[in-house]
Amino acid sequence: MTQKQINPDGEERYATLTNNAGAIRAICSAVEGTLGPKGLDTMLVGPQGEVIITNDGVTILEKMDVTHPAARLLIQVAHAQQEQVGDGTTTATVLAGALLNEGVAQVMKGVPAAKVVRGIEQAALLAAESLRRRSIPVEGLDDPLLHRTAFIAGREHADIARLVIEAAQVLGPDRLRDPGLVFADAVTSHEKAGNEVWPGLLLHKKPMNMQMEIDQEDARVLVLHDALEPDPVDEEALSTELGFRQYMENKELFRANLKKLAELGIKFIAADRGVHQEAEQFFTDLGIMVLQRVSKADLQLICEHTGARPLKRIGLHKTKDDLSRYLGLALKVSYDEKISRIRVIGGSNIPMVTIIVGASTHEVVGERARIAKDAASAVQAALRGGYLPGGGAVEIAVARELERYRETVKDMEAFGVEAVIQALRKPLAQIVVNAGFNPLEKVEQAKAAQLAQDTDRIGIDCDTGKLMDCLEQGIVDPALVKIHALKAASEVAGAILRIHTVIKMKSMPEL
Known part of the structure; x- marks a missing residue:
């Protein structure tokens, strides 16, 4: 038998990074299958046999039994997304996982981690600014696309979308824009109640x-x-x-x-x-x-x-x-x-105002309440920051914009910019995968169509696989949700890429 020779410049030096990246990939795989209109649910089973069936990203992450420190860091990012805008936790998680995967690939090629992180930070700032420029203001509570925002964030539950918009009309746009108001807190649920907006x-x-x-x-x-x-x-x-x-x-x-x-x-x-x-x-x-x-x-x-x-x-x-x-x-x-x-x-x-959501069983009513909270958060975010084409379309356009910026970057930070470019394509690719289509083919089709028409509105119809104008079809997302998701994802990816060693702390003495 020959003794294994360890090359300090080989894979051993990246052991911590690859271990952390593996934990992040495991977390992302648990939620990315829920993304998009064809996303499926996840069943969570408790130690006493209790069951939760949901496709709400933050609920999945909160209820998972997680011990890996890097994975727990990603869950904290999802919590931050939920606290700041109340929606988009799955998007933030998927983006973080994609950013980390791309960043790890660059580091494994020999690019210094600090350079990759710096490039990610620069590109994320530019991408967030691009999203702000592209956002479309809501024209009022009767804006049809505001109704579509509630419908999509409410996972296409028309009754919940109607409840949320009716409640929003009770409060009025000025009250909803109040920074001290969390509209999602107005949602309550009960298995013996019917759907109702209580003023x-x-x-x-x-x-x-x-x-x-x-x-x-x-x-x-x-x-x-x-x-x-x-x-x-x-x-x-x-x-x-x-x-x-x-x-x-x-x-x-x-x-x-x-x-x-x-x-x-x-x-x-x-x-x-x-x-x-x-x-x-x-x-x-x-x-x-x-x-x-x-x-x-x-x-x-x-x-x-x-x-x-x-x-x-x-x-x-x-x-x-x-x-x-x-x-x-x-x-x-x-x-x-x-x-x-x-x-x-x-x-x-x-x-x-109180949004009362009812259902037949405790488990179902809990999920409907989570859906209503997401819809309420999305409506409030859209009123505050406008909306953008959804379905991953606008991210493709921002990635194109970053490609032009990458050509001007002469230092190794360009590899970090490339990581953001690839990560921005992940939402559309995952939505397409969940709909049963080839992501490479569909992402390139959307990219080419956007380039030919000079637009950020072209996405993929998940029913037919054909190109579509997302705004014409009412596929929209709040701008603040996308901006904060990108910010949170870049922060967690940068933090994990900078970790060189993981050391267990000694136990603190009891007082």
Whole structure:
């Protein structure tokens, strides 16, 4: 037997890079089959036999059992894509995998990794700027291509697209462009509900006093960032006469405060902590709806919608005139027993909307909710940044533009530019593969047709395999989704290409 000779300039020096690239390829293979109108679903099976069937990229990546550090880095990029624009995680993942594959190929040829990364960074910036220039502004909520954006991002579920557009019309374009609003958060789901757009809030809570009349009209609203109970007295003090007297005084003051709230005409109270049983009974007798242990996020929504200002318990000692300034107003507050939710409508402050998505089973309704969130995110992104030809067509045009730029690059960064050029062709190629056609043939056909017509709109019809004008066929994607996906993909590819060695850290001592 002969001893294996290790060439330090050979494959061993790239062991870390090829290992990381292999992990990224494994992750990408799990999601790239879902891309495009002919993409299929992935079944995720949990340790207890629970099943999720989805083609939502971020859901697949979140639920996968992943331990490889490079793969986890890619998943973090998908999370960033989801948080920033709420859609396009599959595109970001596919682009990252393609960029890394092309970058690794260049490094294995002997091109310094730093040069490849620098070229990728330069080309990604130019490509993002090209996408911005090409974006087409949305002409309003009645723009037909905005409806198509919802339809495509909603995976061609026409009923979900209609819900999203109807909800968008309730809020209006200015509200949807507000950086503080996440339109996807308006989506909720329930297997007992039908599809509905509710022009208000839907709170996942039950009232404490279920036995009372559960509809409240012209309701004044009180929000407490505290418990609704008497001021506490130390347990040690209760054993003394003075402490017991203080306890009784606190109870009397508490009862006086309850009467004061009733005199103010309050009909709906939401607290983030517990509610004393005496207060519960008191408000039940008067027909005042009370919620306890409401999340901070829901309390914030109640305040924004009704105009209420949150109070601490000590604030209940204020005069009625002072307290009235903290109250909000809603046209109606009711409890929907069928779906176990509180409905709040007609708030006097910021308009709100809830998109209710229903289905027959828990598993199906969960997937439909994910689809609706993607559609809502896409509509909001299109309103903020316009839209582009979809189906991978515009990426082909940007790749052509980068080819001309590559000819002007004299240094080895040109190899990094070439990696971006090849990666930009990957979305169309993968969409074509998922539709059952030859990617090499179809990508070249689209490229030649775009060049001949000087356009970025020519793509491939996944039903026939023929060329088509994507804008004429209503195949569009939000520009912000594509721009952020490219940015995220270039960042993760650059980070992994720079890794020379992976070292396990020692365990941190427990405190």
